[in-house]
Amino acid sequence: MxxxxxxxxxxxxxxxxxxxxxxxxxxxxxxxxxxxxxxxxxxxxxxxxxxxxxxxxxxxxxxxxxxxxxxxxxxxxxxxxxxxxxxxxxxxxxxxxxxxxxxxxxxxxxxxxxxxxxxxxxxxxxxxxxxxxxxxxxxxxxxxVPPFHQAEELAAVEPDEAALRRWVALPADVLFVGRLAPNKGHRRLLRIAATYAELFGRRLRIRLVGSHDRRWAPWLALLARDREQLRLGDSIEYLGTLSTAELKAAYLTSRMLLCCSEHEGFCVPLVEAGRLGVPVVATWQQAVAETLGPDALVLRDADDDVVATAVHRVLEDGTLRDALVAAQQARYATRYAPAAIERAFLAAVEPLLRAEPSR
Amino acid sequence: MKIAVVVQRYGAGILGGAETYAAVLAGILSRFHDVEVLTTTAREYVTWRNELPAGTSEESGVRVRRFPVVGGREPAWGILNRLLHDGFDSSGFALLPADVRAAHARRLRAWPDALQEAFIRGQGPHAPALHAHLRTTPYDRVIFVTYLYPTTYDGLAAVPSGRALVVPTLHDEPPAYLPVFGRRLATARLLGLTDTEVTLMRELYPGEQLSGERIGYGIEVPPDTAARIPSDPEFLLYAGRIDVHKGVVQLLRWYRALRACVPRPPRLVLIGQVAMPVASQDGVDVRGFVDDAEKLRLMRDALALVHLSPYESLGIVALEAMSMRTPVLVHADSAVMVEHCRRSGAGLWLRDACELAAAIGRLRSDAELRHAMGERGRRYVEREYSLAAFEARLRELLPP
Structure with missing residues (x-):
């Protein structure tokens, strides 16, 4: 690699x-x-x-x-x-x-x-x-074979206490984890935040976790302009790259993960969120829908009003939130737990390795 | 009816209010239902390490299934526990001013659910095989004892709608304010030890449609011959853990004040496990632990049982004293103890040392009153908190 x-x-x-x-x-x-x-x-x-x-x-x-x-x-x-x-x-x-x-x-x-x-x-x-x-x-x-990931390590690690205290004082309504890149749907996420404010009369507190590359400056400038024009102000926080302990704190102090990514091959944060009990709302993208499975809240062909309304439902309806998390955790247990991935990986790879005498 | 009783620990020698309650409950229910206790292999509640063998056993006539703990208390839980308590001592919480407790409730209401659940699950025990057993075994009813642990929180999610009952043993303590508890408890029929607890359920989770009622508890009421009215009782009795959290410091302070203003003050006898520095002095007789027979004898012969703990969830010692026809004097801030006094007519609730002195003066000078209170206490316990009364309520709740 x-x-x-x-x-x-x-x-x-x-x-x-x-x-x-x-x-x-x-x-x-x-x-x-x-x-x-x-x-x-x-x-x-x-x-x-x-x-x-x-x-x-x-x-x-x-x-x-x-x-x-x-x-x-x-x-x-x-x-x-x-x-x-x-x-x-x-x-x-x-x-x-x-x-x-x-x-x-x-x-x-x-x-x-x-x-x-x-x-x-x-x-x-x-x-x-x-x-x-x-x-x-x-x-x-x-x-x-789903990718091996660090969700178990995240679940076991002590959350960073300073970060936990800082963020729990003002918990995030919405978290997104993924590099600040043009395919990850950040601009849509900001539009949905603006729509939410129009529809429900309050601003969502959104935390964005992920690295960025200075070579994407033109796109980052667009993101900054969107934030300004949509009057989202300090309701959007860019946390940058976090340690595992800080990332744990970020997940635990968020009410949901909203994924509007336009191109993914798998999207590991969806699995991490499920493991840590954070419900996910996503706009449709084939791999995102596949990772989350049939019982998830994945919105196909949905405009910003619909997504904002779904966000509102999950924030307000604890029973819906519980059902989403239960579905995510059931899918995690059967497909994404380390033992499940290991089984799938070895089942795929070992016959190939044994087919040649080069072992 | 096939009934499961779920509790985090279970077995001879495992002390704890919920564990004892589960044993009494399972013992009574097994007389007229097919009962299994579902629990973990842990004996203690800090590490929840596996100490008892997993599998099925028969204990005191009750079938017990123990499931291994795969996750005890998580290292990360310490941080979450500090964050939740935020400087409050859990045992002193109920005495804090209402506005301080309301601020705590507001703070926890803002916690995301994932954080609340991380606290609940992080304290352990995590026994996934127990929950898998609940999902796959068609019990007619599942009764969970105590609200706090994942055995109940996650267990409730594994039981079909309409089949779960919970004896939450709720206290006014910091974790009880986590709103996810209310949402989960709303999926079950809730059985309180007292009316006070039923009221507390509704106060803690105001947005939830809770189905709560008092089921109470059953204690062994001593044979009536053991109870008599002493002719000239000369001492006050405190029974229970001798601990600052049980109101003993306040009791000693009030007693000192009492000695200054009451002629021929009665002695104060303290029995129970000593958990604070205290010595016999100036009318105070610290006996420490005594056996049950001696405890009941002292209760029978005392002028009154004085118990100023504000945190009781049931107040068994008060019920025991009442069963011996001894009046009880309790702190007016203890809602549960005041409830027993109000409903029985066998006790008085006090706000300060002056009221304690006045109550003692009245009890000493009015043998008829003392006798009437003693009789009312005995009848109250027989009617409401005896094993027979408890069994009758359980038979009504879950008919054979």
């Missing part, structure tokens, strides 16, 4: 896979171009020599990584690609030429790998699996 660190979605997934395979007795090594060196991964050049002897390769395919793709394509053993969602370039048009380029290259690399019949795929969602098949991958070679 290009970069390995604890706490980000790809890193959590890779580390979860590593632990699952090691627990079954496989000899597994991690290789990355960069990241947190304390995790003990090897370099990409070490990966090249490791794979020369027929070892299986599990490649985390995401945004542009030329060196990684070359190493993976030349690996002589079993090849499995974990598909990580690549945000389409269209979201970055007019925002960042760098990201447009990286997205296009990443998607092209994905397409090229999908056409290689010897590569098996692990998709995070049926939506991503469908895309891979559409690109040429054989449906029989694409398994769907």
């Amino acid at each position: 290009p970069s390995l660190q604890r706490g980000d979605a790809t890193g959590n997934d890779a580390l979860g896979m590593h632990a699952a395979l090691v627990s079954r007795g496989w000899d597994v090594r991690l290789f990355a171009e960069g990241g947190d060196r304390t995790l003990g991964f090897g370099t990409s050049s070490e990966a090249r020599s490791f794979l020369r002897d027929g070892a299986a390769a599990l490649f985390h395919q995401g945004t542009q990584w030329d060196n990684g793709v070359r190493i993976f394509e030349r690996a002589s053993g079993v090849r499995i690609a974990r598909d990580h969602n690549v945000t389409p370039a269209s979201f970055f048009a007019g925002v960042s030429d760098d990201f447009v380029g990286a997205s296009n290259v990443g998607l092209a690399q994905r397409e090229r790998l999908a056409r290689d019949p010897s590569i098996a795929w692990i998709a995070a969602s049926a939506m991503n699996a469908g895309e891979l098949v559409a690109l040429g991958a054989s449906a029989a070679r694409v398994a769907v």
Whole structure:
């Protein structure tokens, strides 16, 4: 993988896979171009020599990584690609030429790998699996396995007490967790906040958690302008990147998670919210709907009035909130609990690893 | 009828009001229903570590199913507990001014539900197999004892509508103000120990449609021969844990004042586990723990039982004293104790040492009054809080 660190979605997934395979007795090594060196991964050049002897390769395919793709394509053993969602370039048009380029290259690399019949795929969602098949991958070679995540770690960690005290004094009506990026639906979220104020006579307190990239300055400026023009003032708080303990405090001091994201491959915060008992309201996007499941409140073709009204219902109706959380937690227990993901992952991967003598 | 009684801990030697209540309840119900106690393998309520074997056993004629605890008290709970109490001492909370308690209620009403539930679940015990058992076993009725723990909070969510009853044993304490408790309790029929508790339910959760009634409790009423009116009682009795939280400091202060203004003041005898620094002195006789027979003998022979604790949820010692035909003197701030006095006519409620002195003067000088109060107390306990009365109410609630 290009970069390995604890706490980000790809890193959590890779580390979860590593632990699952090691627990079954496989000899597994991690290789990355960069990241947190304390995790003990090897370099990409070490990966090249490791794979020369027929070892299986599990490649985390995401945004542009030329060196990684070359190493993976030349690996002589079993090849499995974990598909990580690549945000389409269209979201970055007019925002960042760098990201447009990286997205296009990443998607092209994905397409090229999908056409290689010897590569098996692990998709995070049926939506991503469908895309891979559409690109040429054989449906029989694409398994769907939810990503490993840190929801259990979040549930166990002590919330940051200072943050907890600060935020519980004015709890958030709405939380959104995800990088401040053009595909994540922040601008819609602000519009819904304005609509809510019109319909219900009070401003929602919204907390936004997530990193941003300075190269998205034009889009960030739009976001700032929206906030100004919609007169949302200090009801919107940008919390930036948080530690795990702070993130726990942010979830616990929020009444709901509202997801208006326009492009996701899975959306881990939906799972975290369910684990911590925070109800989710989402606008429809295929992977979001799939992650949340049939008993969730996912609004398809809904205008801002409808979404704002749904937000109001969940804030005001405790029984509805309880039902949503119960559905989210039931789905978590059956699909997203670490043991469930591990089972699905091993069921998908171990037959592939055993099919070759390169173990 | 197949009935489950759910409680967080259960078994011989496990002390606690709710645990004792569950044992008495299950014992009585098992006379006319098919009863199982569902509980955890924990013996103590701090770590909830698994100490007892999981599985089914027969204990004092009642079938008990114990389920393992997979999550005890979480490390993160300490922070949530500090945040919830915000400087309040749980045991002193009921005595705080109403506006302070109202501010606490407002503060907790603003807590998001996820935070409230993190507090409830974080204290443990987490026994998912118990809840899975509830979901898959068709009990006709499930009775949860005590509101506070996840065994009840999550257990209620696992029971079909119309089949759950809760004996909440609610106190006026900081966690009780979490609104999610009210919403969850509203899904069940609530059984209070006293009218005061039924009123408290409605005060704590004003937005909820609660179905509450008094079911009470049953104590073993001593045989009538053991009760008699002493001719010249010369001491006041305090029974219960000798602890600042039980109003003992106030009792000693009032007693000192009493000695200064009452001729031939009666002695004050204190019995029970000593949990505060206190020594026998100036008419105060600290006996400490005594066995049940001695306790009842002292109750029988006392001029009155004096109990100034403001926090009682049932006040069993007052009921025991009444059953021995001894009048009780209680603090006017203890709603439960005042309820017993009002309903029985066997006690007086006091606001200060002067009222204590006046009450003692009256009881000493008016043997007829003392006798009448003693008789009313005995009849009250027999009618309302005896095992037989409790069983009759349970038979009416859950007919055989």
